[in-house]
Amino acid sequence: MIDTELLRKPATILIVEDDDASRNGLFEYLNLKGYKVFETDCLKSAFEIFSSTDSGKFTDKIDIIITDLKLPDGTGLDILKAIKEGKIQNADVIVATGYSSVKTAVEAIKLGAYDYITKPVNLEELDLIIKRIISNKSLIDELNILKTRLDEKFNFGNLITSSPKMTAIVDTAIAVSGTNSTVLIEGESGTGKELLANIIVNNSLRKNKPFIKVNCAALSETILESELFGHEKGAYTGADSLYKGRFEMADGGTIFLDEIGEISLKTQSKILRVLQEKEFERVGGSKTIKIDIRIIAASQDIEKKVSKGEFRQDLYYRLNVINLRLIPLRERKEDIPFLIRRFLDDFSSENGKNVTGITKETLDFLLNYDYPGNVRELKNIIEYMTAVSKGGMADESLLPGYLKEKTGSEIKLSGLKSDTFISDVDDFIKIPFGTTLEDAENIIIQKTLEINRFNKAKTANDLKIGLKTIYRKLEKF
Ligand SMILES: Nc1ncnc2c1ncn2[C@@H]1O[C@H](COP(=O)(O)OP(=O)(O)OP(=O)(O)O)[C@@H](O)[C@H]1O
Ligand SMILES: [Mg+2]
Numbered sequence: 001m002i003d004t005e006l007l008r009k010p011a012t013i014l015i016v017e018d019d020d021a022s023r024n025g026l027f028e029y030l031n032l033k034g035y036k037v038f039e040t041d042c043l044k045s046a047f048e049i050f051s052s053t054d055s056g057k058f059t060d061k062i063d064i065i066i067t068d069l070k071l072p073d074g075t076g077l078d079i080l081k082a083i084k085e086g087k088i089q090n091a092d093v094i095v096a097t098g099y100s101s102v103k104t105a106v107e108a109i110k111l112g113a114y115d116y117i118t119k120p121v122n123l124e125e126l127d128l129i130i131k132r133i134i135s136n137k138s139l140i141d142e143l144n145i146l147k148t149r150l151d152e153k154f155n156f157g158n159l160i161t162s163s164p165k166m167t168a169i170v171d172t173a174i175a176v177s178g179t180n181s182t183v184l185i186e187g188e189s190g191t192g193k194e195l196l197a198n199i200i201v202n203n204s205l206r207k208n209k210p211f212i213k214v215n216c217a218a219l220s221e222t223i224l225e226s227e228l229f230g231h232e233k234g235a236y237t238g239a240d241s242l243y244k245g246r247f248e249m250a251d252g253g254t255i256f257l258d259e260i261g262e263i264s265l266k267t268q269s270k271i272l273r274v275l276q277e278k279e280f281e282r283v284g285g286s287k288t289i290k291i292d293i294r295i296i297a298a299s300q301d302i303e304k305k306v307s308k309g310e311f312r313q314d315l316y317y318r319l320n321v322i323n324l325r326l327i328p329l330r331e332r333k334e335d336i337p338f339l340i341r342r343f344l345d346d347f348s349s350e351n352g353k354n355v356t357g358i359t360k361e362t363l364d365f366l367l368n369y370d371y372p373g374n375v376r377e378l379k380n381i382i383e384y385m386t387a388v389s390k391g392g393m394a395d396e397s398l399l400p401g402y403l404k405e406k407t408g409s410e411i412k413l414s415g416l417k418s419d420t421f422i423s424d425v426d427d428f429i430k431i432p433f434g435t436t437l438e439d440a441e442n443i444i445i446q447k448t449l450e451i452n453r454f455n456k457a458k459t460a461n462d463l464k465i466g467l468k469t470i471y472r473k474l475e476k477f
Pocket of ligand 2: 193194258
């Protein structure tokens, strides 16, 4: 778990104020509050302090500047300009101003000041502003630290993890990638099975050879058979030309049989033969075709199917030469901040948004949530938050509707257009006039999936349609 407190040290504050009484008052107060405080009475020496902190004469970097607007040798705005032009390092500036110059204070905000306070300074108000700056800052720093660590260590292709157990699994995957052994990847929905299959292939000797993926759950039995094994011309009505199946297409390379647990017993026996003999016949054909392939299979829980007699035990043993079982996200929560960082970066740049980070409350909430849809669900959440964000720090108000209910937040999502279909009141699905039947169907499936936390089997059951249908529809949209 990330210890956010560890990353915090007392903030360093510089006071620039020519009135001795005000400056001393501020100095005493902030000192007592435990901040590290520097003080000066003019612009020139403020810049000097900056250059000495910059050059390393002081070990501290100034985090916050509290500056009077009118100074003997310039104005507080000169500090803002110097920051903007990169002449001094970045710091958050609070401008103190008399009532008469509120207009200039507004100018200061436009120039990039964090906030302004009117004089005489209300010390409690000032402390609140400082606390707000610090809490934003430490989170940004923390995420930047994470980002560096992420780039250095925990990056296996696109797979991100800092969990020792997951790292061990990925290490095994990489170790076996150079062999021709069959691999069975198991794990709940959205845990990264396909991602891991990609990593194995990319690290294998077959990486420049064909890599063919088949989602076995998306196809009906007959279509799956001819997809996998191909068919001869005239094999059945509609088969008006020879079709080379996916096994043939994968010859020399790798085939990924996703959701292999969904295959019928009849097709299972044919696959067993491919595994044992590396040969098969096309549907409607008698010629035996020999191939050289490596098989990677994935399933959510195949053992259960074996025990229920729905999956051949011999095929299971054949597939299960190397078993990689991915861990649910709720059992490796230390990955969550790293994943959030990566997804925020990716979706921000993809959508041209400048989402700088995520507030502490929101991070805490996301750390506590249990992710039935695993990494895919977290990815969807961050994609959603980035899409509806206007930039800056992402907070709880951006969470998708089904999660926001859990935060106990009062804010309603009604203003967010892009959320029309998923943020409605719990039990209703709102479908606007003019929606096509196909779109309406998609909305119903999506909303039901969401309510069922992406549990496809339960969704199929609720909608009284087959699991295969769900997959087919999902693939389509
Ligand atoms: N550790 C990870 N780091 C980064 N992205 C991840 C990680 N794990 C999963 N993802 C992303 O989450 C999404 C779901 O992953 P993937 O499709 O591999 O899961 P799956 O186990 O095959 O799910 P399903 O059973 O639903 O098919 C993908 O977009 C993937 O890139
Ligand atoms: Mg998958």
